[in-house]
Structure formats: structure tokens, C-alpha cells
Amino acid sequence: MLSRPERLLWVHGVRMPEHIDLEAIASAKGAHIVYRKLDGCAARLVATDDRAVISVAVDDNIGRRRFSLGHELAHWIQDAQRASFKCSSADIGPQNAEAKTIEADANNFASQLILPDYLVWPWVADRKPSLDLANAMGDAFQASLTASALKLLQRAQGAIAITCHDQRRLKWSRRSRNFSTDFYILNELHQDTIAFEMAFGAVKGLSRPKREGASRWISGPSTYRMEVWSQSIKLPEGSVLTMLSVI
Numbered sequence: 001m002l003s004r005p006e007r008l009l010w011v012h013g014v015r016m017p018e019h020i021d022l023e024a025i026a027s028a029k030g031a032h033i034v035y036r037k038l039d040g041c042a043a044r045l046v047a048t049d050d051r052a053v054i055s056v057a058v059d060d061n062i063g064r065r066r067f068s069l070g071h072e073l074a075h076w077i078q079d080a081q082r083a084s085f086k087c088s089s090a091d092i093g094p095q096n097a098e099a100k101t102i103e104a105d106a107n108n109f110a111s112q113l114i115l116p117d118y119l120v121w122p123w124v125a126d127r128k129p130s131l132d133l134a135n136a137m138g139d140a141f142q143a144s145l146t147a148s149a150l151k152l153l154q155r156a157q158g159a160i161a162i163t164c165h166d167q168r169r170l171k172w173s174r175r176s177r178n179f180s181t182d183f184y185i186l187n188e189l190h191q192d193t194i195a196f197e198m199a200f201g202a203v204k205g206l207s208r209p210k211r212e213g214a215s216r217w218i219s220g221p222s223t224y225r226m227e228v229w230s231q232s233i234k235l236p237e238g239s240v241l242t243m244l245s246v247i
């Protein structure tokens with residue numbers, strides 16, 4: 001059974017990733033979109049009875065802009081009181097889809113609109129999760145790498161975590177259902193990891209997967225004799241996203 005955002009795509013004739021035209025859907029729903037400079041927020045919705053204007057920060061990259069647009073569309077289409085919204089970049093993001101708030105609901109809606117299950121899972125087929133695959137998914141669906149990596153986590157069979165660190169600390173992390181809750185993801189990047197070099201140095205791009213001691217990344221029972229595959233990428237805003245797979 002299709003979710004509400006998927007049904008919306010389906011009735012708009014979306015049968016392939018490149019068919020997802022959020023601007024056309026917004027327009028069909030009476031929402032006009034403006035890309036412009038925004039102060040202190042990533043997107044906003046100004047709603048009247050049956051019309052809306054959605055403003056999206058023009059400086060964000062395409063993945064962010066599409067996610068912001070999907071998020072505001074959620075407020076417009078599904079929120080009961082069609083109020084106006086002003087959403088910060090902290091409110092908008094695929095990593096903030098779990099809490100039970102109106103913002104998290106809008107993030108969930110946006111995630112399904114940009115990476116709908118009925119197109120994503122046939123596209124993934126039996127390929128193993130990696131940041132390379134997330135990168136390819138991001139290209140195919142015009143989604144951010146973060147949104148794509150988190151999507152892969154949803155049906156990952158192995159024990160996989162995605163972490164996002166800045167120079168000082170762990171900003172957020174998510175785990176697949178088989179990643180034990182007995183493990184703690186370390187708050188600080190270990191100095192021998194490529195992620196550390198990315199956070200503090202000039203290393204850019206996507207690293208090759210690396211096999212290393214699990215204790216560089218996680219603590220918990222027996223982690224000192226376990227190993228992980230790690231793969232990292234420096235995000236445009238400067239933090240480092242890593243996919244960890246416990247071996």
C-alpha cells in the first residue's frame with residue numbers, strides 16, 4: 001500500500017525517478033514557489049485559504065532545496081490548520097524524521113516524496129548499502145547524500161550506522177535495526193580515521209571503504225576485538241558523514 005506522498009506522486013504519473021517534478025505537483029496544489037535569499041530560515045510557507053507561496057533558500061544546493069520544498073508542501077497539504085510556517089535548517093532534514101512533531105511529520109512526508117519506496121527499492125535491488133550507492137541514488141533521484149544514505153539504512157540487513165560529526169562532537173547518528181543498542185557511537189572522531197582528516201584537514205570527497213578496529217568508532221561489549229568497514233564523506237557545510245558496517 002502506498003503512503004500519502006507516494007499516492008500523490010502516483011496520481012501525477014510518476015513511474016521513474018526522473019519523473020518526480022515537485023514544482024509541478026506544488027503548482028497543481030495551488031502553491032507558488034519562489035527561490036530567494038532567506039534570513040534565518042531554510043524555507044517558509046505563507047498560506048491563505050486555497051493558495052500558498054513557498055519560499056526556498058536560493059543558496060542551498062539542489063538536494064537541500066528539494067527537501068525544503070517537500071517539507072513545506074507537507075505543511076501545505078497535510079497539516080490541518082493551514083497556518084504559515086517559517087522553518088529553520090535545523091527543522092528541515094531527513095535526519096529529523098523520528099521525533100513526534102509536526103516538523104518531523106513534514107520531514108517524513110518530504111523523504112517519501114523525494115525517495116518514494118515504490119521507486120527506491122526496485123532501484124536498489126540487491127545492492128549492498130554504501131556511500132557510493134547513496135551517492136548514485138542521490139544522482140538518480142536528485143536527493144541529498146544524507147537523505148539517500150538514511151534511506152538505505154531503513155532496509156539494511158547488516159549492522160550499519162550512519163554518523164555525522166563536526167570537529168568537536170557527534171551531531172547525530174542513526175542505526176539499522178540490526179545495529180545493537182549495546183553499542184555507543186563515540187562522541188569524538190578518532191584521530192586515526194579518515195573522517196578525522198576530513199573534519200580537520202583539506203581531505204575532501206568520498207573516501208574508499210576502510211576496514212579498521214571497531215573501537216575507533218564505537219564502545220560496548222567486545223568492541224575492542226571487532227572490526228568495521230567505514231566510509232566517509234565531507235558534507236558541503238563542513239561536517240563529516242560516515243557509514244559504519246560492523247563485520
Ligand SMILES: [Zn+2]
Pocket residue numbers: 071075085086087091103106
Ligand atoms: Zn516546517
